[in-house]
Amino acid sequence: xxSAVLFDLDDTLYDTSLQVRLAxxxxxxxxxxxxxDASEEEAQEALKRVVSSAGPNFSRHYDEMxxxxxxxxxxxxxxxxxVAYHETKKAYLIPFPDTISTLLALRERGYKTGVVTDGVPVxxxxxxxxxxxxxxxxxxxxASDREWMKPSLRPxxxxxxxxxxxxxxxxxxxxxxxxxxxxxxxxxxxxxxLAGGSSSAKHIKCEQEPDYIIxxxxxxxxxxxxx
Amino acid sequence: xxSAVLFDLDDTLYDTSLQVRLAxxxxxxxxxxxxxDASEEEAQEALKRVVSSAGPNFSRHYDEMxxxxxxxxxxxxxxxxxVAYHETKKAYLIPFPDTISTLLALRERGYKTGVVTDGVPVxxxxxxxxxxxxxxxxxxxxASDREWMKPSLRPxxxxxxxxxxxxxxxxxxxxxxxxxxxxxxxxxxxxxxLAGGSSSAKHIKCEQEPDYIIxxxxxxxxxxxxx
Numbered sequence: 141x142x143s144a145v146l147f148d149l150d151d152t153l154y155d156t157s158l159q160v161r162l163a164x165x166x167x168x169x170x171x172x173x174x175x176x177d178a179s180e181e182e183a184q185e186a187l188k189r190v191v192s193s194a195g196p197n198f199s200r201h202y203d204e205m206x207x208x209x210x211x212x213x214x215x216x217x218x219x220x221x222x223v224a225y226h227e228t229k230k231a232y233l234i235p236f237p238d239t240i241s242t243l244l245a246l247r248e249r250g251y252k253t254g255v256v257t258d259g260v261p262v263x264x265x266x267x268x269x270x271x272x273x274x275x276x277x278x279x280x281x282x283a284s285d286r287e288w289m290k291p292s293l294r295p296x297x298x299x300x301x302x303x304x305x306x307x308x309x310x311x312x313x314x315x316x317x318x319x320x321x322x323x324x325x326x327x328x329x330x331x332x333x334l335a336g337g338s339s340s341a342k343h344i345k346c347e348q349e350p351d352y353i354i355x356x357x358x359x360x361x362x363x364x365x366x367x
Numbered sequence: 368x369x370s371a372v373l374f375d376l377d378d379t380l381y382d383t384s385l386q387v388r389l390a391x392x393x394x395x396x397x398x399x400x401x402x403x404d405a406s407e408e409e410a411q412e413a414l415k416r417v418v419s420s421a422g423p424n425f426s427r428h429y430d431e432m433x434x435x436x437x438x439x440x441x442x443x444x445x446x447x448x449x450v451a452y453h454e455t456k457k458a459y460l461i462p463f464p465d466t467i468s469t470l471l472a473l474r475e476r477g478y479k480t481g482v483v484t485d486g487v488p489v490x491x492x493x494x495x496x497x498x499x500x501x502x503x504x505x506x507x508x509x510a511s512d513r514e515w516m517k518p519s520l521r522p523x524x525x526x527x528x529x530x531x532x533x534x535x536x537x538x539x540x541x542x543x544x545x546x547x548x549x550x551x552x553x554x555x556x557x558x559x560x561l562a563g564g565s566s567s568a569k570h571i572k573c574e575q576e577p578d579y580i581i582x583x584x585x586x587x588x589x590x591x592x593x594x
Contacts, residue, residue: 215491216501216507219488219496220496223497261442262442262446262449265442265447266450268446269447280443282442
């Protein structure tokens, strides 16, 4: 019988994809309003190109975007984008409507709870703090080195160890087949895919099947008794 | 007769010293609450040491602070500090009570208005946007290179040029004798020192005397008719 439930963070405990999409839209609107000489569509397209080539954690997205648009860099316009991006990002840094009730119910039923996420440790902890979730978990493992990142077994094994449970008694819940499901299964855990929400990564093809599929986090409570 | 008024930004349009002091206090409190094994006083002292040796724009203040305290780096504790710092900083990023009314009155009286500030251009524009002041100025000059930074004459001359006025018809308002007053006087402007607020830099010794001293920004309106 399962005694612990591990969660992915992004697109599992909150709607990261929606948050980032709206934040970028908001940034582009603000930059156009601040005088950027381009249409919102052109600017949006340019920003997408920068993000897909430079990755999401690049610090000079807007400078590169202006270059692509052939517009002179203006600190006023870039600052308008930065402020709008951060304000929108913060406004949507809220748990899914059933995240807290699900975590509370799991803890009341005696399960150990943990997080297994990839990312920059301080950044992932910032999210947990701003989401109001920092006290809900018995273990939080943030994999920041390539050899530790999911689907590596290491962060899953580490989380089980920190919780003091066997991997086979752990349930891993995440949106990504290629990361959460593959890694958890290889570590000997039960894998639940959260296939709802706006996560685009949930569609990434992968041969590994999850043991269970849920479309809302709250449905986990119906599945757990049978695991 | 003066036809333009230039303003320094930090500690002139808003209370930067108060903001930064409270943000650091808030960060330390949050880190201690998150489990930092030190007293608030010890932590505050360590943070002060880091800031004074590494400068205010260093990105790893908290890591260094934990080193000084001999405590292992914890992303949870650092993230608690980062979140508290930014939340407090944002809460206190508000204009002085008389900033907006003073700017409005100057514009209504027909003065051109500008900003002459040192700093990172995007960061200074972010402040103007968050302060709600981005539309109040006919020119904003941010000096980021050492040879442009106040008390260099360059940013003052540039602001006058952008406003289309002679330097001798400009009034510069700022808290710092060594930067705002020295630079403005050398550029041929009238210098007004804002000597109130919590600015600690206003006490930096300097042989140059301002033409006028005011203790609240609103008092500028009483001084202007005689300039």
